[in-house]
Amino acid sequence: MSIRGATAVVGVGESEYYKHGRSPDPEFVLVMKAILAAAADAGVDPRTIDGFVSYANDRNTAMRVSNALGVNELRWATMQWGGGGAGASGAVQQAAAAVAAGFAETVVVYRGLSQGEFGRFGLMRTRHPNDSLRFAYGMSTPIQKFAARMNRYFYETGLDPATQRAVSMASYFHAQSNPRAVMKGRPLTVEQYEESRWIVEPWRLYDCCQENDGAAALIVTSAARAKDLRQRPAYILGAAMGGGHRSSAYSESVYDSTDFPTAEFKTLAPRLYGMAQVGPEDVDVVQAYENFTGGVVMALIEMGFCTPEEAGEVLTLENLTVPTGRLPLNTSGGNMAEAYIHGLELNVEAVRQIRGQSFNQVEDVEISLVCSGPMVTPASAMILGSEESL
């Protein structure tokens, strides 16, 4: 069974994006603004939204959100398991599954973060006894956990750490033409990148995502209904989530992973491309979740865009950016330079690329791919297609 093309993203929206702690609105208000913007974009009455999906333990529950919107009937309310932004595409997958199976008709996927109000997500204040060792040895925050994965990856594959720089440069480059981007007006030079301070080796300041306040939302409905709505539908051709044998290295205190140096996309990539009936060579534009630049490099390799040996040639600023790059990456500026809305802004951007509405529009996009959350399980990814791709 496949749900290829059975559902579509018909609305996208966001609040204004702010630097960490700068939002004048509380988180819940940011979420409301994003959902109302997505509903208006789609041309659907928000009271007819009957499904609510989020991820990363979003504090703005389906119950609270649906009540605030005056929703007529709540039919679907689910939360994606797993850490951080790895759940973003998985949350869209849940919405697509709910619609395709007839459990709901109009499902909103949303994520709100006000780190000024609630504290930094990445600081990992709360801990389970199972995580004790990681805290005692100072390997508790995401960067502390993932840096050892990256160093092992360099050791096993011979990947050049210098390949990471273009990922950061591409995000900052694209942000300069995106009015929503928090880093618009703050371009990144090679010198700034190279001279920035170490956070956890092999990652410097500019290898890391931002922390922001804001919210984003997408509305998913059936392909049949999508045709009658306001926007050009972005059809969901495929979606997948998961991890390999003994994955969740670190996150669940598994230290003897059988495949430790991985972004966790190896097992889901064949399922994703199989469902979408496309291959990496068909993808016109890629949004890849940047927690840390090296995770993006691993993700691109595992999604089939290059090998570790080819990475130095493929991962150049010219090749990753519009208008001439062959692998346009993170065209809104992404987590690094647009805003860190836990990656959901990447899914929004992937939809805009299908519609032709990006500030860094790639020509004639038929296939638009998102991979969410490298190095976290369940990782997730999705492929959107234009009407021509069906």
Place this chain on the structure above:
Amino acid sequence: MMLEPQRAGIPVPAVTPFTRPFWDAAKEGRLLYQFFPASGRAQFNPAPIDRVSLSEEFEWRQSAGRGAVYSHSTVWRPQTPAFRTPYAAAIVELEEGYHMISNIVGCDPGDVHVGLRVIVQFERIGDEFVLPYFTPEEDR
């Protein structure tokens, strides 16, 4: 620059009935690990079942405390100011066939690399805890 063990004030482990034998032994300078006779394998972190045989029968065994660095990272930005930086977070592959996380101490951060031979070194952290660290073997 010499990497040193941390001092009191860092987050200490939350001891559960399940992990108490490990921490009690550490106070006596012994490194324990979980061994499952059904599969003949060591497992770390200690878990209620063996991930290979699915057996629940296990015994605590004492490790020789020798191994090699499987991976590592030099941390400059700690989770709390209680940590002195930089420190070398590491995964150590023990000779008994299991991986555990720890920190490498007693050498320069630049000397830590995959494959570095290390040996356990117990360090008292405050009144309640003794944490196993690892240090390059040739220095012993």
